Amino acid sequence: MENNRKVTLTYNDGQNLDFPIMEGTLGPNVVDIRSFAKTGMFTFDPGFLATASCESKITFIDGDVGQLYYRGYPIEQLAEESDFLESCYLLLNGELPTAEQKAEFDRKIMRHNMIHDQLQNLYKGFRRDAHPMAVMVGVVGALSAFYHDSLDINDPHHREVSAHRLIAKVPTIAAQAYRYNKGLPFSYPRNDLTYAENFLHMMFSTPCEEYKVNKVLARALDRIFILHADHEQNASTSTVRLAGSSGANPFACIAAGIACLWGPSHGGANEAVLKMLDEIGSVENVPAFMEGVKAKTHKLMGFGHRVYKNMDPRAAIMKRTCDEVLNELGLHNDPKFKLAMALEKIALEDEYFIERKLYPNVDFYSGIVLSAIGIPVSMFTPIFALARTVGWISHWTEMIADPTMKIGRPRQLYTGAPRRDYVALADRK
Numbered sequence: 512m513e514n515n516r517k518v519t520l521t522y523n524d525g526q527n528l529d530f531p532i533m534e535g536t537l538g539p540n541v542v543d544i545r546s547f548a549k550t551g552m553f554t555f556d557p558g559f560l561a562t563a564s565c566e567s568k569i570t571f572i573d574g575d576v577g578q579l580y581y582r583g584y585p586i587e588q589l590a591e592e593s594d595f596l597e598s599c600y601l602l603l604n605g606e607l608p609t610a611e612q613k614a615e616f617d618r619k620i621m622r623h624n625m626i627h628d629q630l631q632n633l634y635k636g637f638r639r640d641a642h643p644m645a646v647m648v649g650v651v652g653a654l655s656a657f658y659h660d661s662l663d664i665n666d667p668h669h670r671e672v673s674a675h676r677l678i679a680k681v682p683t684i685a686a687q688a689y690r691y692n693k694g695l696p697f698s699y700p701r702n703d704l705t706y707a708e709n710f711l712h713m714m715f716s717t718p719c720e721e722y723k724v725n726k727v728l729a730r731a732l733d734r735i736f737i738l739h740a741d742h743e744q745n746a747s748t749s750t751v752r753l754a755g756s757s758g759a760n761p762f763a764c765i766a767a768g769i770a771c772l773w774g775p776s777h778g779g780a781n782e783a784v785l786k787m788l789d790e791i792g793s794v795e796n797v798p799a800f801m802e803g804v805k806a807k808t809h810k811l812m813g814f815g816h817r818v819y820k821n822m823d824p825r826a827a828i829m830k831r832t833c834d835e836v837l838n839e840l841g842l843h844n845d846p847k848f849k850l851a852m853a854l855e856k857i858a859l860e861d862e863y864f865i866e867r868k869l870y871p872n873v874d875f876y877s878g879i880v881l882s883a884i885g886i887p888v889s890m891f892t893p894i895f896a897l898a899r900t901v902g903w904i905s906h907w908t909e910m911i912a913d914p915t916m917k918i919g920r921p922r923q924l925y926t927g928a929p930r931r932d933y934v935a936l937a938d939r940k
């Protein structure tokens with residue numbers, strides 16, 4: 512039974528227990544079930560389809576209408592008007608920076624982008640053909656072995672220094688994972704470039720000639736970083752929160768987030784979309800592919816979302832960015848982009864996808880843009896991780912700064928063997 516302030520559960524033949532209803536600024540109310548264990552039972556929600564794991568002020572998503580706000584600002588406006596470091600400041604601090612605050616923040620970040628020289632040796636421990644995500648999990652986790660001066664998670668200044676170090680260094684770590692894979696010498700970051708320009712420089716410059724950044728591509732990449740910066744309590748952010756709830760240091764928590772993002776159902780989907788487009792090959796093969804999707808032999812990667820039951824607002828912006836980049840590079844007839852648009856059109860008109868509310872998500876077009884910029888498929892998810900680092904560390908900071916924080920420790924429904932006694936080896940059949 513519900514009135515507008517509480518839900519009453521009747522159980523055990525007539526016992527009643529009230530659960531207060533909590534209201535947020537936007538979005539669904541929640542039922543506060545923290546006292547539910549008094550019933551002698553647990554709630555059951557594998558995959559957390561109906562569970563709010565925390566209270567947060569960082570990002571809001573309305574999956575029914577396809578809205579995404581960072582600290583209340585619509586993603587469409589930030590993608591158009593802001594830049595990635597300004598969006599980082601907003602996610603971390605809750606407000607857009609003044610001109611002075613922005614200049615100071617940009618300066619701070621761009622002066623933390625080098626990594627300890629000994630960390631370069633860590634790359635040599637990996638095979639050259641190691642997936643760059645494996646390298647990123649290892650090297651980001653190893654940062655905690657180098658920055659002992661900012662590991663007191665209860666010190667706000669240490670938290671801020673760690674956040675700045677992570678945002679600044681993850682692009683360097685990602686670019687160096689690419690260069691190590693290619694057998695190229697590492698290229699040092701350049702403080703005179705913007706965050707996205709510097710990433711392209713670290714990825715593609717060579718010591719043999721001056722590297723000229725294409726400003727259109729850098730702007731597109733900066734927008735891609737903004738689109739991937741945060742997304743509420745997704746799987747990898749929830750991983751960072753759970754790891755952080757034990758008091759683990761921020762570098763180890765972000766490494767855990769990178770590990771979770773790697774999965775093809777999450778951040779690994781952009782890489783999977785490109786592989787899917789390669790497998791389909793041409794528009795003629797789409798009907799057969801769609802039959803396989805409906806027979807559930809494979810999924811249409813880059814489609815569907817746990818929260819968005821309408822178009823992912825990021826997908827629409829990504830599609831426009833894709834168009835811009837392909838035109839800039841004279842690739843507007845890019846066969847992969849044409850195949851992706853044909854696939855999207857067919858899916859959006861197909862009853863199977865309509866009744867399941869499956870729409871393109873952020874990963875559907877991002878791989879095509881990144882590919883056009885010259886970024887190899889194996890680097891797509893590292894770029895997603897690079898951009899999401901600010902979201903992860905913002906949620907980590909919000910949680911650690913909350914004095915009511917408790918270690919995350921869910922329970923279970925046990926359906927295993929009942930109690931039984933040990934049987935000696937000689938007596939087993």
Ligand code: SDX
Pocket residue numbers: 741742744745746775776777778780804809810811812813814815816817818867869872873874
């Ligand atoms: C990201 O959470 C976030 O916010 C994540 C993210 C972020 O910014 O952090 O937005 C980034 O991870 C985007 C999602 C990228 N993943 C993919 O593109 C992989 C393909 N998508 C699916 O794996 C799936 O849609 C999920 C994992 C994204 C969501 O899965 P859900 O919410 O658990 O939905 P479901 O599996 O219960 O699907 C409901 C139905 C099922 O069919 P029925 O059993 O009802 O017949 O829809 C079907 C599913 O089989 N379905 C798909 C499908 N996705 C769901 N069928 C074909 N192709 C798909 N892509």
